[in-house]
Amino acid sequence: MQPLSVTLGDRSYPIHIGAGLLGDEKLYAQYVTSKYVAVVSNRTVAPLYLEIVRRAIERAGGRVVPILIDDGEQAKAWATLDQVVDAMLAARCGRDSVVVALGGGVVGDIAGFAAAVYQRGIPYIQLPTTLLAQVDSSVGGKTAINHSRGKNMVGAFHQPMAVIADVGVLDSLPDRELRAGIAEVIKHGFILDLQFVAWLEANMGKLLARDRAALSHAVRRSCELKAQVVAADERETGLRAILNFGHTFGHAIEAGMGYGEWLHGEAVAIGMVMAAELSARAGSLRRQDADRVKALIAQAGLPVQGPKLSMDRYLELMQVDKKAAGGKVRFILLDGLGHAMQRGDLDARLIRESIAAAAQ
Ligand code: NAD
Ligand code: GLY
Secondary structure (H helix, E strand, C coil): CCCEEECCHHHCEEEEEECCCCCCHHHHHHHHCCCEEEEEEECCCHHHHHHHHHHHHHHCCCEEEEEEECCCHHHCCHHHHHHHHHHHHHCCCCCCCEEEEEECHHHHHHHHHHHHHHHHCCCEEEEECCHHHHHHHCCCCEEEEEECCEEEEEEEECCCCEEEEEHHHHHHCCHHHHHHHHHHHHHHHHHHCHHHHHHHHHHHHHHHCCCHHHHHHHHHHHHHHHHHHHHHCCCCCCHHHHHHCCHHHHHHHHHHHCECCECHHHHHHHHHHHHHHHHHHHCCCCHHHHHHHHHHHHHCCCCCCECCCCHHHHHHHHHCCCCEECCEECEEEECCCCCEEEECCCCHHHHHHHHHHHEC
């Protein structure tokens, strides 16, 4: 199938989507010949897929340097960045080397950031292996590690040379992780494409059953939508913020419950219910469409009711969200289903009521 393209002038790149792509040497050939290729993966993904990738890269003429990091969000840290850089230096990777990120969003974010800073920046390829990474984190060039004072607080915009999304690898993904990825797929429909929302309503059963044709379509449409936004606003000076629909509430839930307790996609799912409720209360979304948002999230087996956090804690956590600009938290609201807008001027009462309506 024809790859999609993220159109960013001389930093444009293809997104290849399909089943069985990880082992396709032709996809690597133009990027890796005669080069050191640092394949960053983790201790869960590597036993499943590193050999397939290694063989394909070697057939394409690359010299693979495998680097395995710990699994989990806590690996998005300075110490892991140091581990990756140290392994690359020890293997004598030069400025003509390539980094390959083989894993979910954690591996993608840290490997991408390592590529952004290694010897002032070298190219990298994303091989996303979670649904969330295929539809969201591998596309758009945001790379980062966490800091003790906040998530993703140290990072860089660094676009990959290519994204290779093999939907076959989703077979081994735990159900809970699959659903967390579906939350981001649904998000793209809610903010940008009403027809895609209708398709998701009709095909959710197939997605949950990991039907490859349905997954390929969902990944492709999500990437198309995200690519359009990134092409229009690469550095999030405006439009790109709509991709954070549900995230202001979601980040508060993740931080309030402790990262790892709620998966990012699960927290975003409830965040979208709250944001749709807020949109309805602010008058930009019909009540029946807010109900439709909640129903699709429930259909995906995602939570629609927030955890027990006090109202003060919710509000406090939302204040520290990095999207709080000029002391005001900016919310992404739905302006009708399939459209989104930013609002920084909302009445605090509406925000409290929307949280209360979706919290336990
Ligand atoms: P993750 O990378 O932690 O992966 C989830 C789990 O699935 C891990 O245990 C992983 O080892 C395992 N796994 C991965 N692929 C697998 C497979 N094919 N089979 C079996 N197990 C597999 O989590 P995630 O949800 O992919 O990514 C979350 C991260 O992405 C967060 O750190 C978040 O900040 C980041 N993120 C970044 C962006 C961006 O634009 N850069 C966007 C969204 C999220
Ligand atoms: N995940 C939000 C963004 O890429 O901008």
